[in-house]
Amino acid sequence: xxxxxxxxxxxxxxxVKNDVAKxxxxxxxxxxxxxxxxxxxxxxxxxxKGKGKDAEEVGFKSTTILKPDTITEQELLDLIESLNNDDSxxxxxxxxxxxxxIDEDKVIETISLSKDVDxxxxxxxxxxxxxxxxxxxxxxxxxxxxxxxxxxxIEGKKAVVIGRSNIVGLPVSKMLLDRNATVTIAHSxxxxxxxxxxxxxxLVVAIGRPKFVTEEMVKPGAAVIDVGVNRDPxxxxxxxxxxxxxxxxxxxxxTPVPGGAGPMTRACLMQNTLECFLRRQNDxx
Ligand code: GUN
Numbered sequence: 001x002x003x004x005x006x007x008x009x010x011x012x013x014x015x016v017k018n019d020v021a022k023x024x025x026x027x028x029x030x031x032x033x034x035x036x037x038x039x040x041x042x043x044x045x046x047x048x049k050g051k052g053k054d055a056e057e058v059g060f061k062s063t064t065i066l067k068p069d070t071i072t073e074q075e076l077l078d079l080i081e082s083l084n085n086d087d088s089x090x091x092x093x094x095x096x097x098x099x100x101x102i103d104e105d106k107v108i109e110t111i112s113l114s115k116d117v118d119x120x121x122x123x124x125x126x127x128x129x130x131x132x133x134x135x136x137x138x139x140x141x142x143x144x145x146x147x148x149x150x151x152x153x154i155e156g157k158k159a160v161v162i163g164r165s166n167i168v169g170l171p172v173s174k175m176l177l178d179r180n181a182t183v184t185i186a187h188s189x190x191x192x193x194x195x196x197x198x199x200x201x202x203l204v205v206a207i208g209r210p211k212f213v214t215e216e217m218v219k220p221g222a223a224v225i226d227v228g229v230n231r232d233p234x235x236x237x238x239x240x241x242x243x244x245x246x247x248x249x250x251x252x253x254x255t256p257v258p259g260g261a262g263p264m265t266r267a268c269l270m271q272n273t274l275e276c277f278l279r280r281q282n283d284x285x
Contacts, residue, residue: 001253003150005142005260009267012145013058016270020059023277031277032061033091033117033269034083038076038102039069043229044095051093054266060273069099076102077110084112090277091117093269096167114280117272120166129174135272140172142264143204143225144179150253152202152223154179160197162186162213162241163206168227172204193217205241215246223253227261 020030033055037048048064055062067076076094083089092115098104108120116124119137127134136144147154159181163169169185177183186196188207197203197217205213206227218224228241240257248254255261 005264009263012267016058091273138268141268157201159202160200168206211243213242221252224251
């Protein structure tokens with residue numbers, strides 16, 4: 001079974017769009033998402049364009065701010081502060097990675113917690129790990145929704161996550177744990193990785209290496225979620241971290257690249273922006 005992230009993302013955005021229409025009636029305006037891109041990295045440009053397109057599709061007010069990579073750290077922090085103080089802005093997203101002269105941690109910390117649609121603020125991360133009310137980061141939230149959509153039972157299952165980044169590996173592991181999976185976090189230095197992954201009922205791969213997971217690493221009937229976005233060195237085409245053609249023969253559920261976790265990340269950003277908007281509106285009352 002190939003689970004289409006594109007299809008599920010469409011359904012999620014349809015629901016957000018309906019909720020936005022209701023929000024406009026109640027609050028008099030739609031949510032406003034501001035996306036900041038520093039520099040001209042082509043992959044980031046394409047991600048930011050997609051986010052703006054989805055935001056418009058669901059009826060948000062969408063602003064994209066492009067800054068040259070000569071912007072100083074202080075100028076970027078000042079820009080974020082001005083958006084924090086602007087009551088008409090509900091969500092602020094700074095596309096990562098940033099140029100080396102800008103401290104990413106400082107940038108993430110500066111975004112107001114109430115407008116942190118990425119869920120990257122350290123207080124939000126702490127809330128996630130303490131099982132308190134939080135904004136779930138977009139890609140992990142998309143992974144869980146893909147598993148649910150595919151009818152994969154998470155509770156009691158063995159999940160293996162390959163990758164331990166702040167953006168995907170760590171939060172998705174915590175979210176699987178909170179759904180009562182038994183979770184192993186593996187990474188590039190895990191010894192005998194195939195012996196670990198072939199135990200997995202649920203395998204989430206976010207290591208950033210083209211076609212890294214091959215058929216012999218996968219348990220028959222496993223659910224495989226591929227979060228990778230790479231260029232296939234042989235063909236130059238977009239490909240995931242999983243060798244789709246061979247692994248699809250063995251897995252019971254698999255996500256394609258493109259068309260899997262990518263569109264889901266964007267759909268979850270729309271959910272998070274609406275959530276930040278509604279929380280801010282309700283806090284005002
Ligand atoms: N770069 C790669 N993924 C993400 C993401 O989810 N949010 C931001 N802001 N930057 C990213």
